[in-house]
Amino acid sequence: MNFSELKKIVADSGNIVFFGGAGTSTESDIPDFRSAGGLYGSGGAFAYPPEVMLSRTFFMQHTEQFYEFYRAKMVHPHAKPGAAHLALTELERQGKLRAVITQNIDGLHQKAGSRNVLELHGSVERNTCMECGARFELDYILQAEDAVPKCGACGGTVKPDVVLYEEMLDTDTLLKAQEAVREADILIVGGTSLSVYPAAGLVAEYEGDKLILINKSATPYDARANYLIQDSIGKVLTALISG
Template sequence: MNFAELKQMVATSSNIVFFGGAGVSTESNIPDFRSAAGLYQAKNESAYTPEEVLSHSFFMKHTEDFYDFYKSKMIYKDAVPNQAHLALSSLERDGRLKAVITQNIDGLHQMAGNRNVMELHGSVHRNYCMKCNKFFDLSYILNIKNLVPRCDVCDSVVKPDVVLYEEGLDMELLFRARECIANADILIVGGTSLTVNPAAGLVREYAGGKLILINKMPTPFDARADFLINDSIGKVLGALV
């Protein structure tokens, strides 16, 4: 099938689901994790690996070190949606895209205008007191004078609503994502290495014959794809809309 036919297929569907990862936001200058230029490959002067720092046990034991890394490496407050985000927003406005399922925590899909976004790994924009559960936005985390944000009501530590290593996903959210993918006419997967479970396993829930996989690097699911495109996700999605 040529690209014109693929575009026509997308144009005539009313039940598209998008599942994406860190590669969706790299064109917004947010580094991914596992590529050659990714976060896990960057020079690290700390005695700890990024995987260790981004774990629940590290957060509990070394909260200051966690926040030092988190604020400098995980938050990109000036990032704006790129062509991929804008294309997905356009698909939703046109009634073709039913859901965005993302592993990203940056909130750029919502900033672009998408409404039905399932954030499997949480969001930097939501933060909660670990004792009284009071909500705090990102500006509170960034502007508080102390490195470790504390609740202005009970003085307990405020934790980002992001899923750390050793923590489980929200099972209700995961179930909703599975249901959306299972019922999708077209499943577009993009910007993800499909190596992090259980999120990556969601692709197996799709039993249709219109799996579009867009990623610059090979993934374990390439052989399952009905349409495999190794190119910029922003470029491809922008051309499909």
């Protein structure tokens, strides 16, 4: 692969879409799900496996235990945007990046300065009372005196606006993501194993000939990529925008 050619393609485009996953944030010390040291390998201190505790059923039936796990493993309030987040913000500032589509719930793209972010799986930064619909920021969850955060207005249970197992993705967000991918000149996919559906199916929406796939391990879409790079997402994106 000619990296200089790839840099020129990116430099000449005004309609890039980025689609990323957990690997975008592992460089900010947020663990992913399935790799060695990832979330699914760290649930030994809890009575149930992570995929059970992150389900809608578990949240409704064992809300206190859900929040114990959620606060310990899913929320990283001190994490800072990494090189990948900052590079994408710069691409947007230059008028080249149209949208960031992310599977992550950490809010780091917005903290880096990205404005058009489509969060397929929601965000820990938003929380809603299940009774009256009142909205709360992350600090409300972290500073709650009770194990289960309650709404100050009506006393209802506050739920994070994250998509749990057994829940559907937000239809409007998914449709916007599909439209952005279909209309993109360049689709950059990075830091995702492309194994979680329906999010991974977004790649199939792209009909162009400039699919750039950046991931340290193999994915089901490697053969579809026009440019395949198995390296650090932060390192590669930084190099793509450097002079």
